Amino acid sequence: MHVATTRRQHKDKIYETHLLRRSYREDGKVKNETLANLSYLPEETIQVIRESLAGKHHVVAGEGFEIKRSLPHGHVAAIAAMANKLKFPALLGPACRERDIIYALILAGAIRPASKLATSRWFKDSTLGLT
Template sequence: MHVARIKSSHVDKAGRRRDYQSVYLRRSFRDGGTVKHQQLANLSALPEAAISAIEAVLSGATMVAAGDAVRIESSLPHGHVAAVHTMARTLGLPALLGPPCRARDLAYGLIVSRVLRPGSKLSTLTGWADTTLGADLGITGASSDEVYAAMDWLHQRQDHIEKQLAARHLDHEVNPSRIAMFDLSSSWVTGRCCELAARGYSRDGKKGCPQIEYGLLTDPAGRPVAIRVFAGNTADPTAFRAAVTTVKDRFGLTNMVMVGDRGMITSARITALKDLGGIGWLTALRALHRGPGCR
């Protein structure tokens, strides 16, 4: 028993050639000294995949259901990666970072990894092979030198990125309240080569260690717009002055209201804001001294 494919052609009155194929299921047998063929079925109406399957079975191949001959040894987690990818693209994060290049892929991978599994740069590097993130971005085999070079590339683009964020979140058309919020925090360091490391007021409770400070500028909803890193012994008012300079000079925004805590917006800073003009302030009152008989 076999499948026979019969090809024929025909030229119509317009001179156009038409090719045809007929497919039959046949049985061959010998009648005396003559080989004869018996047509069992016309397979011409079947799809090509079905005809090929019949041919394979008749030739001795063993057909199995799709997936039955495959055993899954392992698979990389993908769902959480896809979720963060989708949100990042919706927010326009890849385009915000810069033009497509190897450095952008690495920087983008670092940012996504901070959402998926925060850790050190070395831990992040090894973790790229544990999910589909590394394969999706083509960064699975990246070295630590490449990662630090990508961070340098990202630092060079910081001003451009922050200006885009300021236009998106602090501009008067999208921020009618004209409010910008600023706060300062600190992190202790153990290295010996950080030029900004210094002893100062520890906000994370790690006393006796050198630290760095970083100030974050956000819109009223808390969306980050800009960040600045300061020496570990920088006072709050000094950092606040840098934030005001960023808003006025770098972003070109006026008539803004800066929000900060009572230790940041001191009387001296309020006077300085008045001298600058175009910048208001919002803070809390300092607690008044009360005698022992007051509650």
């Protein structure tokens, strides 16, 4: 099977047709049987069909990787968005590593109050340590 593309010109317009075809021999002559008209499909879909028929393997979204771990992020994003809206990071001074650490400690205190040691250990299980 293959995808055959034909182009016809009528007046000033070019018409392009994509057909899914099967080739076979009958009495020593090569024949083509049209199985489907793919002309109304998007060009990307036709290209995927063409590649699949050529033997290329496509990965379905979500199957090409394995989730090793996921972290909850909604509560962190909500607190960080509100703090940014209130321009809280600017109150802590110019952007630097120390300011980011203090900012993360303050946000962590609002999300999950604990000691500094417990908070620093919690960062590896939170997206707050990544922001």
